[in-house]
Amino acid sequence: MMVDLSAIASATPFLLTGLWFTIQITLVGVAGGIVFGSLLAVARLSQNRLLSTFATAYVNVMRSIPLILVIFWVFFLVPWAIGWVTNGGRPVAVGASLTIFVTFVLFEAAYYAEIVRAGFRSISAGQYAACEALGLSKLHAYIYILFPQAIRNVLPILLTQTIVLFQDTSLVYVISATDLLGAATKIAQRDGRLVEMYLTVGVIYFLFCYAASQLVKRLQGRLAYGGR
Amino acid sequence: MISINHVSKSYGSFQVLKACSAEIARGEVVVICGPSGSGKSTLIKTVNGLETIDSGEIRVGDFRLAPGVTNVAALRRSVGMVFQSFELFPHLTVLSNVTIAQTKVLKRSRAVAEEKSRALLARVGLSAHITKYPAQLSGGQQQRVAIARALALDPQVMLFDEPTSALDPEMVNEVLDVMTGLAQQGMTMICVTHEMGFARGVANRVLFMDGGEIVETAEAAKFFNAPASERAKAFLARILKH
Numbered sequence: 316m317m318v319d320l321s322a323i324a325s326a327t328p329f330l331l332t333g334l335w336f337t338i339q340i341t342l343v344g345v346a347g348g349i350v351f352g353s354l355l356a357v358a359r360l361s362q363n364r365l366l367s368t369f370a371t372a373y374v375n376v377m378r379s380i381p382l383i384l385v386i387f388w389v390f391f392l393v394p395w396a397i398g399w400v401t402n403g404g405r406p407v408a409v410g411a412s413l414t415i416f417v418t419f420v421l422f423e424a425a426y427y428a429e430i431v432r433a434g435f436r437s438i439s440a441g442q443y444a445a446c447e448a449l450g451l452s453k454l455h456a457y458i459y460i461l462f463p464q465a466i467r468n469v470l471p472i473l474l475t476q477t478i479v480l481f482q483d484t485s486l487v488y489v490i491s492a493t494d495l496l497g498a499a500t501k502i503a504q505r506d507g508r509l510v511e512m513y514l515t516v517g518v519i520y521f522l523f524c525y526a527a528s529q530l531v532k533r534l535q536g537r538l539a540y541g542g543r
Numbered sequence: 544m545i546s547i548n549h550v551s552k553s554y555g556s557f558q559v560l561k562a563c564s565a566e567i568a569r570g571e572v573v574v575i576c577g578p579s580g581s582g583k584s585t586l587i588k589t590v591n592g593l594e595t596i597d598s599g600e601i602r603v604g605d606f607r608l609a610p611g612v613t614n615v616a617a618l619r620r621s622v623g624m625v626f627q628s629f630e631l632f633p634h635l636t637v638l639s640n641v642t643i644a645q646t647k648v649l650k651r652s653r654a655v656a657e658e659k660s661r662a663l664l665a666r667v668g669l670s671a672h673i674t675k676y677p678a679q680l681s682g683g684q685q686q687r688v689a690i691a692r693a694l695a696l697d698p699q700v701m702l703f704d705e706p707t708s709a710l711d712p713e714m715v716n717e718v719l720d721v722m723t724g725l726a727q728q729g730m731t732m733i734c735v736t737h738e739m740g741f742a743r744g745v746a747n748r749v750l751f752m753d754g755g756e757i758v759e760t761a762e763a764a765k766f767f768n769a770p771a772s773e774r775a776k777a778f779l780a781r782i783l784k785h
Contacts, residue, residue: 441626444626444630449646
C-alpha cells in the first residue's frame with residue numbers, strides 16, 4: 316500500500332476549511348460553555364431552591380446523554396419547536412453551523428459547570444466571610460473575588476475539558492457538517508484516499524491536543540500563588 | 544456604641560450563645576476571652592451579621608440587628624473585621640486588597656481609594672510591599688494588610704477574631720503593636736484573643752465567656768488581679784501557669 320503525498324497536498328485547502336470550522340466550534344463551545352456553565356455553577360450553589368434544582372437537573376440530564384444524541388435533537392427537533400412557536404406548526408430551517416454552535420454550548424456548559432463549581436468549592440469559607448465582612452455585594456464578590464480564584468484553581472481541568480471538546484467536534488459528521496474529519500471523509504470517499512486522509516487528520520488532531528496538554532502541564536507548575 | 548441584648552443562638556440542639564448581654568462604649572477596647580468552644584468567635588461574628596442570631600438584639604450605632612434582619616449592608620460598612628487566618632484575596636496585590644472594597648462598596652474613585660490605601664499601608668508599616676501578592680508576605684505582614692483593608696472603609700468599630708492565633712510567635716508583636724496604636728487613637732474595638740498581655744495592657748474591659756455564657760465582665764486590671772467567678776479563676780490559672 317502506497318501513501319500518495321500529492322493527494323494530501325491537493326486536499327490541503329479543503330482540509331484547512333474543515334480545520335477552521337473545527338476551531339470555530341471549539342472556540343464557541345469554550346466561550347459559550349464557560350459563560351453558561353459558570354452561571355449554572357452559581358445557580359447550583361445558590362440558596363434559591365428553584366435555581367439550584369433547575370441547574371442540578373440540567374447538568375445531570377446533559378451529562379447523562381451522549382453528545383451525538385443532543386446534536387440530533389437540536390438538528391431535528393429545534394426547527395419543529397421554533398415552527399410551533401412562530402410559524403403555525405411548520406418547521407423553520409436552522410442551519411447546520413448554528414445547530415452545532417448551539418448544541419456545543421448547551422452540552423459543554425454542563426461539564427464546565429461542574430468544573431467551575433468544583434473551583435468555587437475549593438475556595439475556603441473564610442474568603443466568602445471576608446467578602447461579606449467587607450460589605451461586598453454578592454455580585455461584586457463573585458465577579459472580583461470568587462470567580463477569578465475558582466477559575467484559577469481549576470484552570471488545568473478546564474483546559475483538559477477543552478481538549479476533549481476539540482476532539483468531540485468530530486461528532487458533527489452525523490449531520491454531514493464539514494469539520495476537519497468531515498472534510499477528510501468527503502475527500503477520502505471522493506478520491507478513494509482513505510489512508511492518506513485519515514492519517515493526515517489523525518496527525519493534525521494529535522498535534523493540537525498534544526500541544527494543548529503540554530500547555531496544561533506547564534500551567535500546573537506556574538499556577539500556585541507565588542510564595543516563599 | 545454597641546449594645547448586645549440577650550443574644551442566643553443554637554446549632555441544632557447545641558446552644559452556642561446563651562442570653563449574652565454586653566454594652567460597649569465608643570472608644571472602648573474590650574477583650575473577649577475564655578476556653579475554646581466557649582462561643583467567643585460566634586459572639587463576635589454576630590456583631591457584623593456574619594452569624595445570625597435566634598433571639599435577642601444587637602445595636603451598633605443606629606443599626607438594629609435582630610433575628611430575621613437580613614439587610615446588613617449598612618452595618619458592615621461601619622464594622623471592620625480581622626480574621627484569624629487573614630483571608631486576604633490571594634489573586635490581588637496588597638494594594639488591590641486594600642482598595643477593592645473602597646471602590647466597590649463606598650464607590651470611591653480609584654485614585655482616591657489608592658491614596659487612602661497607601662496611607663493605611665504606610666501606617667501599618669508595609670509601604671515597601673504594596674505591589675506584592677499575599678503569598679509573598681509573612682503571616683504578620685499579611686495580618687497587617689488585613690487590618691489596613693478593614694480600616695479602609697472608615698469603620699466605627701473594629702472586630703478582631705483571634706488575630707494572632709495563626710502567627711509564629713515572633714510575628715505576634717508586630718500585629719499587636721498595630722492594634723495598640725489603633726486603640727490609642729480611640730477606635731472602638733472588640734478582640735477575641737488569647738494574648739493576655741494585650742488584654743491586660745490595652746483593653747479597658749474583659750468579657751470572660753464559658754459554655755456560651757458571658758460569665759464575667761470586669762475592668763481588665765480587676766479581671767486579672769481578682770477575678771470574681773470560679774470559672775474565670777480556673778481559666779486564668781490554666782493559661783497563666785507557665
